Amino acid sequence: MNAQPLFQALADPSRRQILRILEKEPLxxxxxARHFKFSLxxxxxxxxxxxxxxxxxxxxxxxxxxxxxxxSISSLDIQPGSAGFLFxxxxxxxxxxxxxxxxRPFGKRVGQ
Numbered sequence: 298m299n300a301q302p303l304f305q306a307l308a309d310p311s312r313r314q315i316l317r318i319l320e321k322e323p324l325x326x327x328x329x330a331r332h333f334k335f336s337l338x339x340x341x342x343x344x345x346x347x348x349x350x351x352x353x354x355x356x357x358x359x360x361x362x363x364x365x366x367x368x369s370i371s372s373l374d375i376q377p378g379s380a381g382f383l384f385x386x387x388x389x390x391x392x393x394x395x396x397x398x399x400x401r402p403f404g405k406r407v408g409q
Contacts, residue, residue: 302349302350302351303350303351303352305346305350306346306347306349306350306352307350307352309343309346311333311335311343312343312346312347314332314333315329315343315344315347315353316347316352316353316366318332319353319364319365319366320366322365323356323363323364323365324363324364324365325361325362325363325364326340326341326344326361326362326364327361329344329364344364347364351367352366352367353365353366353367354366354367
């Protein structure tokens with residue numbers, strides 16, 4: 298399995314926040330947008346990246362598309378109660394701390 302799309306998806310704080318929100322309940326794009334100050338186009342882009350990494354799934358309900366957390370990532374069978382724990386630990390303890398020690402975004406080289 299290529300982990301690069303997963304790490305790219307989780308590298309952005311906004312996408313990690315989307316996952317935390319979707320952990321509670323499936324939401325439509327309009328409902329998700331109320332949690333953020335960026336445009337619907339930006340939200341759609343973030344959701345597309347999360348879908349490409351297989352972190353979220355969609356379900357059509359009438360005319361709306363609802364997004365929900367994919368709790369069966371890859372071949373792992375992650376229970377809904379533990380998904381929040383995994384994402385919280387991974388996102389807050391690992392990804393968020395990668396920016397602090399070097400003072401620049403993860404993956405950005407000195408002089409860029």
